[in-house]
Amino acid sequence: MENFARLLKESWTLVEEDRERLSGHFYARLFLLDPELRKLFPVAMTGQGDRILEAIVTATQTVGDPESFDEYLRALGRDHRKYHVDAAHYETMGVALLDALRSTAGDGWNLEYDQAWRDAYAGICEKMLAGAAADGNPPFWHAEVLTHERYGPDTAVLTVRALQSPLVWQAGQYVSVEAPRHLPRVWRTYSVANAPNDDNVLEFHIRTPAGAGWLSGALVRRTKPGDLLRLAAPMGSMTLDRSSPRDILCVAGGVGLAPIKALVEELATVNRTRWVHVFYGARHREELYGLAGLAELVAAHPWLSVTPACSADPDFDGELGDISDVVSRYGPWTAHDCYVSGSARMVRSTLRVLAEDEVPPDTIRYDTFGNL
Template identity: 45%
Template sequence: MDNLPARPTYAPIITDAPGLNWVGPGDAWTRAWGVTAQQPYTSPVLPAPVLPAPALSAAGTFGPAGGSGVPPMPSTPPPLVPQAAVAVLPLAGRAQAAAAQAGPTAADIALVRRSLGVLESVADRATAHFYAVLFLRHPELRALFPAAMDLQRDRLFRALLAAGQAADNPAALTEYLDRLARGHRKYGVLNEHYGPVGEALLTALERYCGRYWDPETELAWRRIYRAVSEVMMASAEADARVAPASWQAEVVAVDRRAGEVAVVTLRTDQRYPYLAGQYTTLEVPLWPRVWRHYSPATAPRADGLVTLHVKAVPAGWVSNALVHRTNPGDVLRLGPASGTMHVDLDGDAPLLLIGGGTGIAPLIAMVEAVAEHGRARTVEVFYGARREQELYAREELEALARRHPWLAVRTAVSEGRPEGAGFSGSLPAVVDRYGPWDEYEAFVSGPPAMIRRTVAVLREEGVQGARIHHDLADPA
């Protein structure tokens, strides 16, 4: 894409969207996003949170100042997934709000965890009831959610479980909620939405907790989600001062390759901040409010271009729209970058980069970042696919290896005979064959099953868990 004309990163280029795209001057979606296609982002004035922030105890936990703190968790909390949707604190009546002012206690956390244990077996029904109540009482909120709610329901319960389990770890909980709040801004979530969402949540909890629901449990939920909503509102307000809720991105090129893969290049209307290896969330015109994760395949560029690798998968709404129905001139929407899989460019440890399928995209970005940093270090790339023709990025990787003598690239196919110097076998097996890797910093990206098997191989090879990086929530 080097032949594309460079544009100043501060000048929006989207002046009018195609007629079949909902992004355009004066349309309802753009008004809902709060940023017009022609107008650069300016920080909106958000209403201040209406409730005081929860106090921290002397032990550093949520609760009354000077309190006794919260006993340690009996087990490791579930992973905190920032893309999960969470229903937060209801704004109660005066008496309930006054009782909730003190913040959650150790007893509150125990009651919430007990009710979450009860809900686990009926999670689908409870969350379906929650949404039914919410949309019946407040039909205007339906526009914040995607048309298909199945994935949203699953994310909701995971987020509730994570927040309840991590309530006595304020540092981890606050970090999680901060990312969650920033991600939720792209949905158009406002402070006034927290009350009705929370009241619907309490209604669903009361229905499905049965005999485990009582006034003490209700108050515990109000206190904990009061604290949760305060953190989220404050985080969203702070983020709104420095960044838009989302970025509009014009498609400048679509390179369709073998194996149902397309390389899609975008130019955002404003600078899009991310680190090589992180992922973005993306929304296409055909499926409003349906967001999917894609990793940029280039390090951040001065010309503002962002390149994504997308494979069309069966029943993949967004992926099929991107591969088969997206063309130059279309306008997409990006959420804020996220993910912990990025390289310490000042480190000295050799790097092991393992990518399956389109999971190679963030690893190519990492290689570019290392090269641009100008500090040579050993980098070993293993790139795998099922069949030879699906290794769509091999030429690009080999070109990088020719330019940088510190980079080695090996390919593997699990079906059929490999060409050239490639290997036959699954990617984890080929990586195992070349071990040990105990001195390396490892990064793994690709299908979940491949990541899990590769992580297991690396652990058997003696690579410490802190040196294995991926963005899969639960590799075990």
């Protein structure tokens, strides 16, 4: 296993700086091998390759941890049911992937790398297909938009109701969303912002800053109550450890509040002894769109505290500075279970603060919007 993991990671260094070329070659070869596969992908392919490559990177980086590797791939297989892929499609994708890796790596590629990727891909397919076969749920759920509330020009909070069999998720997880009326076959993951409930209702917090994807823009600016969306199977492991007796630190930046809010709502149903500290940051006061809702939770639950902060609003009457710096002022956090959610930069900074505080890594879970 150690040599296998070494070959995968070592060979990945030959192509990781040229992902755009790798992605382009992969799709060109894929659609040449089976033109019918093109119908499964969106008209505009921008960004699609990044998601495929992210799955590959995650697989190669977790291969040394068989348990998490197994669950990740089974969940990925369940998620890919929304694309209507089958065993034959996986085989074609494998041929295209190996061809793209060889071409992009060039002279640095060798037979050992080739065999390692063949074996890895075979294992990946086996577990993904097993995860898909074991899932008795539909490939995706149709969901009706119930409410849609704008917060400024680029943020919206919407609630939807899944219309088929119950959609079962855990607080802290995310689902893939498609808006077929606006952007068919374009999927993007969003964290669910509320704890599971009997009404089959999910809440999403969407932000579409400059340069954000088309789907976020459509969900913020063009979606309205009554529209139909599609939701795929829940994924993600930033979930609550109910067996832990430790107090809890939650750090949220921007719409990273979504999974944190869901975790707090779940705690409201089970918590009696654990103190929960939420740090919620943004650049400006108006971007703290969820502050009023958090205040209601604080009023109802004496074990909960919320500390808001703004990094670029000197008139803000709360904490000033990056949320990671604010968290460091209130430490130490070594006796807490820690949950971190937000932009890549914010998560990276907060993880650095927790590492400097010597917080055990196995007590930290995080969700990032973008690459670390």
